[in-house]
Amino acid sequence: MSASGGRRIKRSINIDATSIHFLDDDEKQRLLTAQLLKPYLTSRHQEIDEWNKQLDAPESALNHRRMTNIGTFRAYLNEYLRYHPRIRKDMTLMVRQLAPDDHGLPIEIYAFTNTVVWLEYESIQADIFDHIFAVVEEFGLRIHQTPTGSDIRALSGTLRH
Structure with missing residues (x-):
């Protein structure tokens, strides 16, 4: 030491x-105001969007990835x-x-x-x-x-x- x-x-x-959940759009927008989170939220959103587009499946919690x-x-x-x-x-x-x-x-x-x-x-x-x-x-x-x-x-x- x-x-x-x-x-x-x-x-x-x-x-x-029981308090763990997917982020909704309002929560994402509010959290984007946190300077420390902006880079993470931006890159994670892009990564998840690309993944979901490639999946080509109906939108649902079971088919698509989402931020938690x-x-x-x-x-x-x-x-x-x-x-x-x-x-x-x-x-x-x-x-x-x-x-x-x-x-x-x-x-x-x-x-x-x-x-x-x-x-x-x-x-x-x-x-x-x-x-x-x-x-x-x-x-x-x-x-x-x-x-x-x-x-x-x-x-x-x-x-x-």
Whole structure:
């Protein structure tokens, strides 16, 4: 760790799988305003259009490829980390899906900070995850969270009335 000059971030967030969907035109237009996403959305749209034209099949979710909110979210996070001033660009950087389970779909951040100082590292990691939690809804996604006691009490109160 000290020899490399970087400390590894390897942490995931669990996405509620029921919030994953294809992007509609309004969502694509809104996300195009994000500077980090514009190149991805433009090239991905072109790639998918070319694929679908070659397919020559009736348009449907089963026949045609389409952009998803989860794929776009991963692309955004990757670009966010690539441009983050405290993330090493010369070391492994990836945003990947892990196997889904009863806690949702884990999206893992794997990157290295440009410091080995523990307090600085923790601050960088916390800032990155603060940002992730704050922007996830922009993609129409929800973080999976196990219901708490207050969630269950609120639900039981609703059922009684």
